[in-house]
Amino acid sequence: MLGIYSLGLGVPFLLTALGLNRFLANQHRFRAWGRGLHLIGSLVMILMGLAMITGQLARFSYWLLEAFPWLGRIG
Secondary structure: OHHHHHHHHHHHHHHHHHHHHHHHHOHHHHHHHHHHHHHHHHHHHHHHHHHHHHOHHHHHHHHHHHHOHHHHHOO
């Protein structure tokens, strides 16, 4: 079991190492999207924080489950 555990832990690192050169070669494509993604991520974090403070996050969660019932079966 320890060997299988070690494989499960090590394989993602090996795959990352194998794909790193390809990612770095294409990294310039991601730079154009960087600022927009940072702004969107920041806005989402601020909205989630406000929703937590005001208690609206629970209401939103219940709405999501009513609108998309299959989300209740995930995890």
